[in-house]
Amino acid sequence: MRRFPARATAGWILALGLLGAKAAAEPADRTAQVDESGDEAAARAHFQRGVAHFDRQEYREALEEFRKSLERKKTRNAMGYVASCLKQLGHYDDALEHYEAMRREYPKLPPGTEAMVAADMAELARLVGTLVLRGDVPAGASLFIDDRFRGRLPLDKSLRLSVGSRAVRVEKDGFAPIRTTVEVKAGRENVAELVATSRKGRLRVSERHNWPLEIEIDGKATGAVTPWEGLLDPGEHTVRLRGFLDEEALLSCDVPGALPGEKRAGARQGAKMASAVETVSVRLYEVAEVVLGAEDQDAPLKIESAPRGARLWIDGKEVGRTPWEGRLPLGEHAIGVRADGYLDARQQVTLERRKQREVTVALDRVPPEPGFWTARTVGATAAYGAGVLGLGVFAVSGVLALNTSAELKQACPGGLCPRERAGQKERAHALGVAALAGLIVGGAGAAAGTVVLVAARLKEEKPRATAAGTAWKVGVGPFGLSAEGSF
Known part of the structure; x- marks a missing residue:
């Protein structure tokens, strides 16, 4: 550290303070003497102790006393001594700044003093960069x-x-x-x-309602919960909030119950929450802040069935038996219910934000299988029975009529029959009539039975619920076979 001779350095200070010291030693009047009882007296005492330290080259102690003097009262002498002490201590930059401050405070220095100050400042300027x-x-x-x-x-x-x-x-x-x-x-x-050895920036993440939700950064779970602040590499990052929230807190927009001072952790059940993905720019040694608003992504649903205990499918996946209660994503969902002895049922339900839905599905019993002797079978049997009987009469009468006609043909050449053959001829005619009547009855019975069966079959082939709850209809269209069905 460069030192300057104390007497040489203080020479201009003594010249600078001559008038002030004289005025302080001999007050101008009684009023001035009375006034020097508070801060001025303390300032003068510190100043005098500072001068004593300075003369003994105790520059640190002198600097402390002069600064205390300036705190009580600002004087040109004290400012000059502070600059000189700083110069002696090697604080050339501070000494130069104090000279500049003194010039601003006292712009009209005596010419001799101004010259000394200028020379000292020029010397200090050569000792700073x-x-x-x-x-x-x-x-x-x-x-x-x-x-x-x-x-x-x-x-x-x-x-x-x-x-x-x-x-x-x-x-x-x-x-x-x-x-x-x-x-x-x-x-x-x-x-x-x-050059920063730790190339990091800081990111502060919070949720708009102060809800504690898990934080995802760049698509990866961090394990941290809002509000959170931590270090990240500089650059662009995506931030998203996910988690669950107590339904009561969601509806009232309150922060879930955590005692003051406790570290809150994200809930593992309740309303499913998520925010939009937001991109934030993190800069080196700067703090970036992002505030995200999370919204519920699902809604509560309660499903009952009649009868209870039926197997339940939601969106094609079996979830258990009724009654069932849980939360599903917002939007459309397909509900399927199945129970032994009942026809399957299917129902659509739409879930909306913060609205609970309750659905009751009533199942229809499977109709009992009909016995053999139904109106259809009785009618068809009677018709076919009459037909068989008629055809039997037709067959027997026809054979007898043909045999009798053959005998008459042999006995009556040229169509002339003796009188004794008249009875046989009438019998042949009667058998022919009987055969024709049997044929007509047999044909009518067969046709009637067929009509009954076909009509019943057509009625049964209308679309009906199958065991899986599906109705099908097959037909022929302009492009070939076609099938239609509903679940």
């Missing part, structure tokens, strides 16, 4: 030079420093300090390159 920060210069960070706070970044002007090796430290809450060393050379602009 300026500092420029480059590289990682985080906004709002605190700058320390040799552990002394010198301002917030970015600096509005170049910083003046005494020559020599200077330790530069940049600190910002939530981040690792940035450190470097710069060799300050007089009269030059000295560049300190700041």
